[in-house]
Amino acid sequence: MKLNYELYKVFYYVAKNLSFSKAAGELYISQSAVSQNIKALEKKLQTELFSRSTKNVFLTKSGRILFEHIEPAFNLIKNGEKNIEEINSLQRGEIHIGANDTISKDFLLPYLNQFHRLYPEINIKITNRTSSRCVDLLEQNAVDFIISNLPNKKIKDNMEVREIFEFEDVFIFGDNYSKLKGKELHFKDLKDYQLLMLEKKTATRKFFDELLADYGVEIEAAVELGSVDLLIEMAKIGLGIANVPQYSLKSDDQEIFELKIKEKLPKRKLAVVLNKNIPLSKASEKFLQLI
Numbered sequence: 249m250k251l252n253y254e255l256y257k258v259f260y261y262v263a264k265n266l267s268f269s270k271a272a273g274e275l276y277i278s279q280s281a282v283s284q285n286i287k288a289l290e291k292k293l294q295t296e297l298f299s300r301s302t303k304n305v306f307l308t309k310s311g312r313i314l315f316e317h318i319e320p321a322f323n324l325i326k327n328g329e330k331n332i333e334e335i336n337s338l339q340r341g342e343i344h345i346g347a348n349d350t351i352s353k354d355f356l357l358p359y360l361n362q363f364h365r366l367y368p369e370i371n372i373k374i375t376n377r378t379s380s381r382c383v384d385l386l387e388q389n390a391v392d393f394i395i396s397n398l399p400n401k402k403i404k405d406n407m408e409v410r411e412i413f414e415f416e417d418v419f420i421f422g423d424n425y426s427k428l429k430g431k432e433l434h435f436k437d438l439k440d441y442q443l444l445m446l447e448k449k450t451a452t453r454k455f456f457d458e459l460l461a462d463y464g465v466e467i468e469a470a471v472e473l474g475s476v477d478l479l480i481e482m483a484k485i486g487l488g489i490a491n492v493p494q495y496s497l498k499s500d501d502q503e504i505f506e507l508k509i510k511e512k513l514p515k516r517k518l519a520v521v522l523n524k525n526i527p528l529s530k531a532s533e534k535f536l537q538l539i
Contacts, residue, residue, distance in 0.1 A: 252292070258285040259297065260322050263315040266305045341531040342371040346382035346394035348450075350476040354496045355518065356395060359538050370531045378474075379451040383407075386523055392532045397451045397493070398517040410520040412539060416494045417456065417516065419507035424486025432508040435465045442470040442488030444479045455516065456491055463511060480504065 261271035262282060272279040290297050297311035307315060335341040347356060352374055360372055375382075375391055382394040383402040395412075396403070403409060421428055425441075446453040453472075460467060470488050473479055476496045483490040484503045495518070497504070520536060522528065528536070 252289075255285050255289040255292070256318055257322075258282055259289055259314065260318050262286060262298065262305070263307055263311060263318070266307070268305065336530050338367045338370060338531060338534060340369050341529060342373060343529065343531045343535055344373040344375065344391045345535075346375050346377060346385045346391040347396075348378055348382070349376050349474075350493065350496050351379075351395050351397070351518065352376060353477070354493075359535070363535050363538055367531065367534065378447075378449055380449065380454075383521070386521060389523065389526060392528060393520055393522045393536070396519055396521050397455075398519050399455060400451045400521075401454075403521060406524050408522045408524050410522070410536075412518045412520060414515045414517050416513055417452065417491060418494050418497070418513075419489050419491055419509060420480065420483050420497070420504045421489045421507055422484045422486045422504055425489065426505075428489075428507055429505055430508075432510045434510050435460055435463050438489070439465070439467050443467055444471045444473070444482050444488040444490040445469040446476065446479070446491070447472050447474050450474070452491075452493065459514070 258271065258275065261274050262268055265271050265274070268279050268282050268286075272282045275282070286297065293310070293314075295310040296308050297314060299306045299308055331340070345356070356374070360374075363370070364372065375385060377385060379394075379396040379400050380402050382391070382396055383400060383404070385391045386394050386407065387404065398409070398411070419438075445456070448454070448457070471479075471482065473482075476492050479490040479492055480496065482488065489507060493516075520539070
């Protein structure tokens, strides 16, 4: 049997109000149209749904049975509409962000705090992966958007890139390498020192390896890690020279020093990356407005 949702909608409002006139008022249609819809539904179901007197309307046994089934369905629809309204008004909802550990800690954290204070009912979910892996998450629609270091060769044509700011990568060392203070080194000189670097799968490491290759320099890292924070701590205790994004450093940290490099290190960028084909939720839009 083919369903006609409009007929059931009219039935629901008449049964709820036990009044054809009140149903007509809530539906913004004429009372005559309400009567015609009820007659059509009764003909379709081959049963009377209402018994009518001069002043009153009553549900028949068939009408009560139908209403018992129809009422929960319409309540679900109304709750669905209410939930959508709440999401659009930022009273509930979720944003899901993909970003690496360093970006999450050194860039996103204050914005997450600010957003949570403004919209405490919105759940915030962070998935930590490398910038390259975050692109995979975005392509799979597993996250709403990602924050990525640029360049990131995995970003596809169907993705929108919104640049946030520029930054430089720097080389840092601790007191054990104090003889390097005030000195300038060439890239090729780095081979004489213990280098602490991110893993090769990261966008930062790929960028640095390609940069060295442009200068004809090949360096083997003494330590490879997945965490910039660990690289910084290892540099502090003198295990080597670490290559890290400048924004990951605290300006008042007196335990580390920046190594001067004679070659110019090109600047990189931090960016929001979106899927062009998937519209953002209101919550995601509001969060991006903060950053």
